[in-house]
Amino acid sequence: xxxxxxxxxxxxxxxxxxxxxxxxxxxxxxxxxxxxxxxxxxxxxxxxxxxxxxxxxxxxxxxxxxxxxxxxxxxxxxxxxxxxxxxxxxxxxxxxxxxxxxxxxxxxxxxxxxxxxxxxxxxxxxxxxxxxxxxxxxxxxxxxxxxxxxxxxxxxxxxxxxxxxxxxxxxxxxxxxxxxxxxxxxxxxxxxxxxxxxxxxxxxxxxxxxxxxxxxxxxxxxxxxxxxxxxxxxxxxxxxxx
Numbered sequence: 434x435x436x437x438x439x440x441x442x443x444x445x446x447x448x449x450x451x452x453x454x455x456x457x458x459x460x461x462x463x464x465x466x467x468x469x470x471x472x473x474x475x476x477x478x479x480x481x482x483x484x485x486x487x488x489x490x491x492x493x494x495x496x497x498x499x500x501x502x503x504x505x506x507x508x509x510x511x512x513x514x515x516x517x518x519x520x521x522x523x524x525x526x527x528x529x530x531x532x533x534x535x536x537x538x539x540x541x542x543x544x545x546x547x548x549x550x551x552x553x554x555x556x557x558x559x560x561x562x563x564x565x566x567x568x569x570x571x572x573x574x575x576x577x578x579x580x581x582x583x584x585x586x587x588x589x590x591x592x593x594x595x596x597x598x599x600x601x602x603x604x605x606x607x608x609x610x611x612x613x614x615x616x617x618x619x620x621x622x623x624x625x626x627x628x629x630x631x632x633x634x635x636x637x638x639x640x641x642x643x644x645x646x647x648x649x650x651x652x653x654x655x656x657x658x659x660x661x662x663x664x665x666x667x668x669x670x671x672x673x674x675x
Contacts, residue, residue: 515590622655
């Protein structure tokens with residue numbers, strides 16, 4: 434069963450769409466790819482690939498529009514991109530998370546997060562910023578250094594929203610202590626358009642700070658595409674929800 438909730442967010446200045454598939458289980462927030470909307474994972478049959486886990490009551494799947502991913506393709510300058518990244522993070526934490534928790538009828542339920550490509554960046558970003566809310570991140574075929582797409586020099590907002598840039602400078606404190614109780618699983622193929630270095634760089638940034646993570650490489654027959662992701666997601670979501 435699919436349900437959709439919509440509201441206007443002053444934080445991002447846009448309508449927010451939140452879709453849900455399933456009734457019981459661990460809440461799983463899946464971020465779309467760069468230009469994707471909240472129904473992308475359904476159109477590309479990822480929801481179908483997760484159907485057994487949904488029907489067994491293991492997971493409830495949620496997805497939102499990739500508002501911060503789209504901004505990279507609008508020609509916006511780096512200052513506006515940085516602002517949107519910060520605003521999107523705030524919207525996830527203060528609007529989407531409460532909506533998921535209300536739907537789960539729990540004000541404290543922890544959320545598993547995931548995504549492919551830029552969706553993997555968002556999954557890592559929200560876990561690193563909000564480890565009090567997100568328990569683990571599944572980062573599939575991730576792109577984690579977005580600075581190369583900026584039109585202009587990176588701003589402080591951009592750096593504060595980019596884990597590979599700020600994690601090396603994170604000092605001991607409550608945030609880092611909490612992150613060290615969380616887990617990030619990186620996975621990618623070695624086929625067409627994949628960039629394994631992205632996963633390894635992000636994993637190294639986490640590992641240097643003592644944040645648990647793992648990198649799984651699949652073979653050259655697995656490209657940067659939905660045919661790969663439909664195989665990876667059920668495999669690893671099953672692992673992370675046992």
